[in-house]
Amino acid sequence: MKKQLIFMMVLILSFLITSCGNSLPNNLEPLKAYENCEIKTLSEDYVCVWADEFNGSELDITKWNIEVNGYGGGNQELQYYKEDNIFVREGKLEIEGRKEYFSGKSYTSGRINSKYKGDFRYGRVEFSAKVPTGNGTWSAVWLLPTMNSYGGWPNSGEIDILEHVGYDPNRVFSSTHTKKFNHLGDKGSLTFSKTLYEATTDFNNYVFEWEPGNMKMYVNESKIGEFNYVPAYNQDVEYKDVYPFDQMFHIIINLAIGGVWGGVQGINDEIFPTSMYVDYVRVYQKNIANIDKTAPSKPEKIRKMTSLSRSIFWNPSEDDVMVEKYAVYVDGDFYKYTNLNQIRFNSLFPGEYEITIEAIDFTGRVSSKSDKFILLI
Numbered sequence: 001m002k003k004q005l006i007f008m009m010v011l012i013l014s015f016l017i018t019s020c021g022n023s024l025p026n027n028l029e030p031l032k033a034y035e036n037c038e039i040k041t042l043s044e045d046y047v048c049v050w051a052d053e054f055n056g057s058e059l060d061i062t063k064w065n066i067e068v069n070g071y072g073g074g075n076q077e078l079q080y081y082k083e084d085n086i087f088v089r090e091g092k093l094e095i096e097g098r099k100e101y102f103s104g105k106s107y108t109s110g111r112i113n114s115k116y117k118g119d120f121r122y123g124r125v126e127f128s129a130k131v132p133t134g135n136g137t138w139s140a141v142w143l144l145p146t147m148n149s150y151g152g153w154p155n156s157g158e159i160d161i162l163e164h165v166g167y168d169p170n171r172v173f174s175s176t177h178t179k180k181f182n183h184l185g186d187k188g189s190l191t192f193s194k195t196l197y198e199a200t201t202d203f204n205n206y207v208f209e210w211e212p213g214n215m216k217m218y219v220n221e222s223k224i225g226e227f228n229y230v231p232a233y234n235q236d237v238e239y240k241d242v243y244p245f246d247q248m249f250h251i252i253i254n255l256a257i258g259g260v261w262g263g264v265q266g267i268n269d270e271i272f273p274t275s276m277y278v279d280y281v282r283v284y285q286k287n288i289a290n291i292d293k294t295a296p297s298k299p300e301k302i303r304k305m306t307s308l309s310r311s312i313f314w315n316p317s318e319d320d321v322m323v324e325k326y327a328v329y330v331d332g333d334f335y336k337y338t339n340l341n342q343i344r345f346n347s348l349f350p351g352e353y354e355i356t357i358e359a360i361d362f363t364g365r366v367s368s369k370s371d372k373f374i375l376l377i
């Protein structure tokens with residue numbers, strides 16, 4: 001009897017400790033650092049959640065898929081991607097481009113991706129890479145959407161953290177591709193470049209920081225470019241058409257040969273074999289459960305979009321960490337969540353509606369409701 005009582009008391013006590021220890025509205029837990037990441041935290045904000053230090057003697061296929069094909073990447077590239085062009089040695093990934101006939105192609109090389117093995121939504125990707133030089137190489141470390149929630153390429157987006165072509169050795173490029181802005185469309189992709197004399201001679205540290213509505217690329221701590229969702233400049237489309245970057249993405253590393261960009265100045269066969277190297281890839285995410293303390297600010301300045309019918313946007317709410325989404329209400333009833341500060345009311349009949357909006361952060365904290373906005377459809 002006494003034993004049972006003590007057991008009960010311990011149970012109640014531990015329940016109390018558990019319920020007091022985490023008072024976040026959505027019970028979000030702190031992140032645990034991935035143990036095989038060489039740098040497990042960056043300040044108190046970021047925790048390493050996925051990494052490959054390339055320390056073994058072969059590619060870790062629990063983290064990567066090896067692509068084998070002669071498809072040309074959709075860019076008329078000339079390589080056949082094979083497994084035996086990919087090495088892990090001396091603590092680094094090496095992808096070797098060769099002048100080698102294989103299955104109808106004149107060159108071979110390698111491409112790996114982390115789909116379903118390293119997929120994430122928001123965070124910070126950091127890697128160290130050295131890329132080859134000489135006409136014909138086209139190196140890239142980039143991201144593609146895991147689920148294509150908004151449709152096939154380019155509608156679900158593409159994020160190129162690092163692209164480099166061998167005929168332009170001292171420059172690195174960062175780009176995004178979307179339905180509205182892509183390299184096959186009349187508006188082109190959105191691209192930044194930076195002069196980097198050491199791109200092909202040294203390992204350089206590349207960083208991609210990704211938050212809702214904002215993405216920044218850096219090399220050696222100096223910014224290459226920044227991509228933001230600005231609805232005022234895109235009043236003709238829903239946010240997903242210019243900024244589908246609110247879903248899971250995964251990493252791709254490849255060395256292409258030739259193609260619509262890499263092959264612009266031809267291919268110098270004298271450069272082969274030649275390799276791109278990656279020392280590590282680390283993915284960090286903000287330890288939101290530990291650092292988020294306050295609710296977002298009230299959504300402000302709701303207004304109608306000028307060229308897209310039945311659509312509104314508003315100023316993004318401020319938060320101490322990040323706003324995850326907005327809850328949109330029509331005549332006081334919940335209508336829909338939207339991840340960025342824009343929505344189209346596809347299912348409303350013509351009429352007059354009273355719209356209110358709340359901002360919600362990743363801990364589930366909710367802002368106060370916006371002022372009412374009268375929408376005429």
Ligand SMILES: [Ca+2]
Nearest residue numbers: 053091279280
């Ligand atoms: Ca390494």
Ligand SMILES: [Ca+2]
Nearest residue numbers: 292294320361
């Ligand atoms: Ca917050």
